[in-house]
Amino acid sequence: MLLNRILVADDEESMRWVLSKALRKKGFAVDLARDGEEALRLIQSAPYDLAILDIKMPGLSGLELLDQVRELKNDLLVVIMTAEASMKNAVEAMKRGAYDYITKPFDLDVIDAIIEKVSRAREITSQMSVLKEELKDRYHLEKxxxxxxxxxxxxxxxxxxxxxxxxxxxxxxxxxxxxxxxxxxxxxxxxxxxxxxxxxxxxxxxxxxxxxxxxxxxxxxxxxxxxxxxxxxxxxxxxxxxxxxxxxxxxxxxxxxxxxxxxxxxxxxxxxxxxxxxxxxxxxxxxxxxxxxxxxxxxxxxxxxxxxxxxxxxPLRERKEDIPLLVEYFLKKTCAELEVAGRTCSAEAMALLTASGWPGNVRELENTIKRAVILSSDSLLTPADFPGLRVQRGGEPAATDELSLEALVDMKLRVSLTNLDKMETGDIYNLVLRQIERPLVRFVLEKTRGNQVKAADILGINRNTLRKKIQELGIELRKSD
The missing domain is CATH 3.40.50.300 (P-loop containing nucleotide triphosphate hydrolases)
Known part of the structure; x- marks a missing residue:
């Protein structure tokens, strides 16, 4: 029940007594006022869910009080009571914003019906308020x-x-x-x-x-x-x-x-x-x-x-710094929709996604991520999970196995700089270095056809260090290598 506190204002003591007894029996907190001025003071000092006001009271009438209530607390529901069952009173009360209008004398069943009606109205209002907030949150810019x-x-x-x-x-x-x-x-x-x-x-x-x-x-x-x-x-x-x-x-x-x-x-x-x-x-x-x-x-x-x-x-190709954020968003969204375990992108895969031209823009990127999540059984997505995707170089596409090292470094720097507040001081050098070392070593090995002597010479390290790196970084050498 969304009703808790009710105000009853009537100059007749018997009416105040009857209503307060009936309402308190139902578990409501009830305050009583003998005239309009007293009712106004109570409304100004305390929160009420419903006010039941007599139309004729000494000093401030029920309709005059209703006008002030609409200015002070527009969400307070007001029911007007009157002993004169005239069309003029009913029309005037509803025109001024009364929620309902009842004529004296009335059975307590009428009050029960009013309470139920008001409770439903407040519940609907509450639900609409929540819905509006949910809709606003759903399309909040930041999310x-x-x-x-x-x-x-x-x-x-x-x-x-x-x-x-x-x-x-x-x-x-x-x-x-x-x-x-x-x-x-x-x-x-x-x-x-x-x-x-x-x-x-x-x-x-x-x-x-x-x-x-x-x-x-x-x-x-x-x-x-x-x-x-x-x-x-x-x-x-x-x-x-x-x-x-x-x-x-x-x-x-x-x-x-x-x-x-x-x-x-x-x-x-x-x-x-x-x-x-x-x-x-x-x-x-x-x-x-x-x-x-x-x-x-x-x-x-x-x-x-x-x-x-x-x-x-x-177009997406002109704001590539946003691609890692979009990839992360679409990965979370797709995994939640498909109810599958979370997925992440390897540095190489992220660099490939960042370097692509995306003629279909964000929609194409989302579909590409969704397809990779559906078809891959691994938690870590690699370039192999994005077949057919091409890196754009000077307007010409390059094969996916010729991943741009420049694109990889650029991507890691963008991601790292975006999340500087989450990193320890001085960590960016080691973070970026770790992320590019494996693709760098593998790239050079592929270009030298697995010749470790030549690869070590190009990298500027000795052969034993290269062998150690191959083991530490988990680089698998092909049989031809």
Whole structure:
């Protein structure tokens, strides 16, 4: 039960006595007030879950007290009692924000029903509050949008600035960069949290169906329209609509989207009524809308209405310092989803992932990690678990067995510098050295075809030291070596 403390205010002593006895018998803490002024002092000094107020009391009336309660403690539920069963009193009480209205005399069963109703209402309110916090936490920037690169820090700043307002945002970026995730972060960090977030991919729906998806249709509007259907704009009323790949939207529909932005109303297909909608629009595209507008392939006026706040997501290849963080995040996420033991990446595998070009961006990286976790039976993922992945060198891919030593050192430095607060003083040299020693020795041995004399000479160590390193680092020599 979510009700604990109740205030009863009535100038009739008998009514106060009856209600206090009945409520205390049910386990509630009950405070009593003889008039409106006393009730107001109690409300100001103590927390109550419910107030039962008589409409007519000396001095401050129940309705006047209700007005002050709404200003002081808007979450306090108030039930108004009156001996005059007039429509005027009932309407006035509810208009001023009363939760319910009861007429004297009444049976105690009525109070029981009120208590049960109020308890349910407070439970729903509590659940909604928790849900809002969960949704907000789910799309909290620090937990769900991964990256600490300068480019991502600018994205975080922009989201923080635009989320509280209703300003239109245009998210631009290559496929797989996380445009919908950014749109959701804007919504769930805005005042519209708790309201609908509706996403629609304009490129995934045939042209002839897109209009009815957006604006809905009336019964009988076309063959097969056997009942009325609400469009995405009506479904998103009060919340946010995310129009993905808006550059693929036909020109005639672009004109109707412009009307929604200007007039804040829609008309269903086959209908004549203009329906008001309160919707925030976040659009996204992987195309250059400004260039399309110059070529008359996208409405210029719509482009300027959408491009109020442009938000550009850089491709993953331009923020490679974020890849180790993303890999760690996707490993944890995938292992949790598949309910398998945790996986980690070897230094060589991480360097390979960091050095890749990722034309599919973050989405491709996530799918690659998921595939490796599913197919590998080892807890440590190596380059062998990422077949076909290529390192980018000057625009040309290199084979996976020719792992870039520069990429490996660069990756380890980025990871280490990101976690300096977790390291002991002076530990970075030994940490990086340990991580690159094994691939370095193995790399040189492979290039010398296993000739340990040549390898030792290239490495600048004697042959006995090299043999010791091979044993310590667990490097397996091939038969040909």
């Amino acid at each position: 769900n949008i991964i990256g600490n690169s300068p480019a991502m820090r600018e994205i975080y700043k922009t989201i923080g600035k635009v989320a509280p307002s209703d300003i239109t945002v245009l998210v631009q970026g290559e496929s797989g960069t996380g445009k919908e995730l950014i749109a959701r972060a804007i919504h769930f960090n805005s005042k519209r949290i708790g309201k609908p977030f509706i996403a629609l991919n304009c490129a995934a729906i045939p042209k002839e169906l897109l209009e009815s998806e957006l604006f809905g249709f009336e019964k009988g509007a076309f063959t097969g329209a056997t009942e009325r259907k609400l469009g995405k704009f009506e479904q998103a009323n009060g919340g946010t609509i995310f129009l993905d790949e808006i550059g693929d939207m036909p020109l005639d529909l672009q004109a109707k989207i412009l009307r929604v932005l200007q007039e804040k109303e829609v008309t269903r297909t086959g209908g004549s009524q203009n329906i008001s909608v309160d919707v925030r629009i976040v659009a996204a595209t992987n195309q250059d809308l400004e260039e399309l507008a110059r070529k008359k392939q996208f409405r210029e006026d719509l482009f300027y209405r959408l491009n109020v706040v442009p938000l550009h997501l850089v």
